[in-house]
Amino acid sequence: MPSRHRHRLILAGLALLLAAGLVFWWWAGGEGRADPDDRAQVALGRTVYERHCASCHGAQLEGQPDWRERLPNGRMPAPPHDVSGHTWHHPDEVLFGITKHGIERYAPAGYKSDMPAFAEVLSDAEIWAVLAYIKSNWPKAVQERQAGMSVRR
DSSP states (O other), X not given: OOHHHHHHHHHHHHHHXXXXXHHHHHHTTTTOOOOTTOHHHHHHHHHHHHHHTHHHHOTTSOOSTTXXXXXXXXXXXXXXXXXXXXXXXXXXXXXXXXXXXXXXXXXXXXXXXXXXXXXXXXXXXHHHHHHHHHHHTSOHHHHHHHHHHHOOO
């Protein structure tokens, strides 16, 4: 086989491997991922949660009292992030988006919330870490169920 032909085959093979790697990276959440089994990510998430989230969502992820009933201003109290709340009912991409950009993108038109957007406050890595910390507090069965929602199709 001529060396020029062999080089083209090798380059084509490398390009195919690179493309396959990029597809896997994207599918696996290459731009970010909340891993409740990653101790370092969970530790960072706990620190960030305590600093930026616990004042509303509770030190133990318990949320505000009567979180299902509107406040006098018409807004909803901060929900719990433990298993008693609905956080685990949403895929990671939605949880990330709500945290970064605010809930208005995901709620009906005109919905107002006291939940701020954290795009200017937290890095993407810090947001993923907070989600990892929250998820680390759920029972394994709930983690698995929520992870099934977060798989890219």
